[in-house]
Amino acid sequence: MPGHHSARSRRTTERKGDVRERAILDTCEALLAHKGYDAMTVGDIAQGAGITRGALYFYFGSKQEVVTALVARTVEHLWERSRVTAQTDEPRQAIAAAMQRTVELWNEHGPVMRTAIDLSLTVPEIGELWKHTADLFIAAITAVLERAGVQAGAAPDQASAMARALCWMIERTFYHASQESREKLQEASATCEHIWLTSAGLIT
Amino acid sequence: MPGHHSARSRRTTERKGDVRERAILDTCEALLAHKGYDAMTVGDIAQGAGITRGALYFYFGSKQEVVTALVARTVEHLWERSRVTAQTDEPRQAIAAAMQRTVELWNEHGPVMRTAIDLSLTVPEIGELWKHTADLFIAAITAVLERAGVQAGAAPDQASAMARALCWMIERTFYHASQESREKLQEASATCEHIWLTSAGLIT
DNA sequence: GGAAAAAGTCTACACCGTGTCGATTTTTAT
DNA sequence: ATAAAAATCGACACGGTGTAGACTTTTTCC
Numbered sequence: 441m442p443g444h445h446s447a448r449s450r451r452t453t454e455r456k457g458d459v460r461e462r463a464i465l466d467t468c469e470a471l472l473a474h475k476g477y478d479a480m481t482v483g484d485i486a487q488g489a490g491i492t493r494g495a496l497y498f499y500f501g502s503k504q505e506v507v508t509a510l511v512a513r514t515v516e517h518l519w520e521r522s523r524v525t526a527q528t529d530e531p532r533q534a535i536a537a538a539m540q541r542t543v544e545l546w547n548e549h550g551p552v553m554r555t556a557i558d559l560s561l562t563v564p565e566i567g568e569l570w571k572h573t574a575d576l577f578i579a580a581i582t583a584v585l586e587r588a589g590v591q592a593g594a595a596p597d598q599a600s601a602m603a604r605a606l607c608w609m610i611e612r613t614f615y616h617a618s619q620e621s622r623e624k625l626q627e628a629s630a631t632c633e634h635i636w637l638t639s640a641g642l643i644t
Numbered sequence: 645m646p647g648h649h650s651a652r653s654r655r656t657t658e659r660k661g662d663v664r665e666r667a668i669l670d671t672c673e674a675l676l677a678h679k680g681y682d683a684m685t686v687g688d689i690a691q692g693a694g695i696t697r698g699a700l701y702f703y704f705g706s707k708q709e710v711v712t713a714l715v716a717r718t719v720e721h722l723w724e725r726s727r728v729t730a731q732t733d734e735p736r737q738a739i740a741a742a743m744q745r746t747v748e749l750w751n752e753h754g755p756v757m758r759t760a761i762d763l764s765l766t767v768p769e770i771g772e773l774w775k776h777t778a779d780l781f782i783a784a785i786t787a788v789l790e791r792a793g794v795q796a797g798a799a800p801d802q803a804s805a806m807a808r809a810l811c812w813m814i815e816r817t818f819y820h821a822s823q824e825s826r827e828k829l830q831e832a833s834a835t836c837e838h839i840w841l842t843s844a845g846l847i848t
Numbered sequence: 849g850g851a852a853a854a855a856g857t858c859t860a861c862a863c864c865g866t867g868t869c870g871a872t873t874t875t876t877a878t
Numbered sequence: 879a880t881a882a883a884a885a886t887c888g889a890c891a892c893g894g895t896g897t898a899g900a901c902t903t904t905t906t907c908c
Contacts, residue, residue, distance in 0.1 A: 456904065459854065478766050481894065497855045497896065509733065557696045558762060562682050596834035605835045608820065609813030630800035639842050660875065661884070699886045700870065702869065 461491040461499055464505040477558065485528055510614065511556045514549050516571050521545070522576065531588040532642060538580065539633045542614065546551045550551050550618035557615060578607045581636075588640035606636055665703055667693040669714050677755040681711065692740065712769045715760045718753050719773050725749070726780065735792040736846060742784065743837045745819065745830055754822035761819060782811045786838070791843040810840055 467488030471480045481505045486496040500506045530533050541628060546553055560567040581603035586592050594600045610632050617628035637643045670691030675684045686707045692698040704710045725745060732738050750757055764771040786805035792794050798804045814836050821832035841847045 455855080460856085475765065482895080482896090491856090492858060493895090495905090502896075503894095554765075558765065561758075561762065563678065570805065581858060584847060590851070597829055597838045601835040604814055605832070605839055608816035609809055612812035612816040613809050627805065628809070629799055631805040634801045635806060635809055635832050635839070635843055639839055659884080664885085686866080686867090696884090696887060697866085698868090698888070702885060706867075707865095 446617060457499070457550070460489060460491065464496065464499060464506060466514060467505055468506050468510050469549075469552055472507070472510075472555050474536060474580060476557050483508070504559075504563050504565075506561060507555060507559065508553060508569075510534055511559075511566050511569055514552045515556070515573050518545055518547075518573065519576070522580075531584050532637070534584050534587075535636055535640075538584075539629050539636075543629045544609065546614050546618045546620060546625060552616055554618065557611065574611070577610075578603045579607055585640050590640060603641055604630075609635065649767045654723075656840050661703070664693060664695065668700065668703060668710060669717060670676060670712050672710050673756055675754075676711070676714075677758050681759050685836075686710070698814055708763075708767050708769075711759060711763065712767060712773075713764075714756060715770050715773055718756045719760070721753075721778050722749055722777065723780070726784075733791070735844060736841070738788050739837060739840055739844075742788075743814075743833045746814065747833045750818050750829060751826060758819055758822065761815065762807055778815070781814075782807045782833055785810055789844050810836075810843060813839065 462632075464485060468480070471484055475484070478502075482496060483493050485503075485506060486493045488498070488555050490578065496506075500509065523538065525541065528537065552615065556566055556570050560570045582599045583600040587604055590599045591597075592599050613628045613632055614625065617624040634643070668689060672684075672689050675688055675692065677686070679693055684707075686700060689707075689710060690697045693700070701708075706715065716736075729741065729745065732741065746793050760774050762768055764774045786796075786803045789803040794806065795801075796803050809841045817832045817836055818829065821828040838847070
């Protein structure tokens with residue numbers, strides 16, 4: 441195999457611990473999906489990852505730290521995706537694209553998203569992560585509303601405040617629908633899209 | 645003192661335990677307000693109510709049962725209030741009245757409402773209570789939308805589905821705003837009202 | 849390829865909050 | 879006044895968390 445020893449990547453071989461760490465996070469995600477946060481014990485996570493509790497504490501300081509890392513991983517994936525997505529200028533297209541991306545994200549990582557929301561209050565780190573994500577979303581919605589002709593500003597009937605409310609509508613609606621089924625999620629998405637369009641004045 | 649021994653009320657004197665039970669619930673509400681559910685221990689509740697942990701378990705089987713009872717009390721209060729409120733036929737008035745009532749409720753019992761939402765997943769009893777409350781709300785919104793001319797039905801752009809999304813929008817927006825201040829809550833209410841009106845086609 | 853260092857792992861333990869139990873005291877009804 | 883019911887307490891057992899120190903494996907570097 442080609443041994444390009446020159447400045448390739450900072451670390452040539454992957455640490456064993458990196459694999460374990462990923463295993464821990466993957467196990468955690470799986471457990472969240474079918475036990476929920478409360479029922480999930482750090483013993484469970486360790487066992488799933490093939491180590492003992494003691495060893496797990498070498499990687500993470502607490503149960504909360506594990507799920508914080510998992511949320512961070514998921515949310516960074518989300519940021520990545522929205523950064524890459526081409527921005528279209530046509531409001532209708534922008535809205536449809538945003539909703540589609542969101543559906544995919546929730547289909548893939550619903551349990552993690554729900555857990556992140558649930559723990560936003562009690563785990564400050566997760567609260568920050570989620571708040572930042574929401575702010576990105578709100579900024580995007582605001583931009584679309586303004587481009588569609590809604591007056592800029594923070595008053596209750598202006599773009600910024602409306603975008604915030606629409607963001608929470610989408611979050612909560614997806615939160616519930618993603619517990620049901622993919623079909624429900626798709627329907628929920630259509631409903632949110634319709635209200636978003638109406639609020640933007642794009643549907644008479 | 646007047647001893648009207650005849651059939652007055654099923655129970656003539658209030659049991660001592662009834663007072664304690666109320667004290668427990670009141671203490672719980674206070675603790676939720678400034679410690680949050682996780683940080684609140686049943687020792688804390690017992691102490692606040694002037695008894696020991698052991699005694700508290702005479703009244704409630706667990707910490708969860710205590711807050712379930714508290715949520716039930718609050719939510720029944722809410723049902724009461726919406727039952728009594730006169731139903732107006734004019735959509736604009738109905739919307740304004742509903743939002744006003746909701747603001748008051750969250751101002752008075754914000755911490756309990758937030759806790760109820762947080763625990764809906766993990767505590768089935770609370771989930772039921774909250775689901776029922778949401779259904780009442782959704783039915784009311786649906787009725788208003790239909791009276792305003794939105795087509796009845798469950799498709800994404802019809803009254804029922806839209807009402808559900810609007811309900812979650814209001815829930816979540818109030819959830820966040822009630823953590824900030826009364827002013828924010830009032831603004832949030834205005835924003836939700838505006839989107840509701842727009843969705844109903846009452847604002848061009 | 850072999851030692852020293854770093855990284856990873858394990859078992860045992862101490863702590864804290866929960867919920868249970870049986871004995872005891874207070875309240876209530878007659 | 880007294881017996882039954884209601885309420886309270888202290889002590890205990892259990893389970894999950896997080897820590898400590900000894901031990902083993904992997905990585906690094908010459």
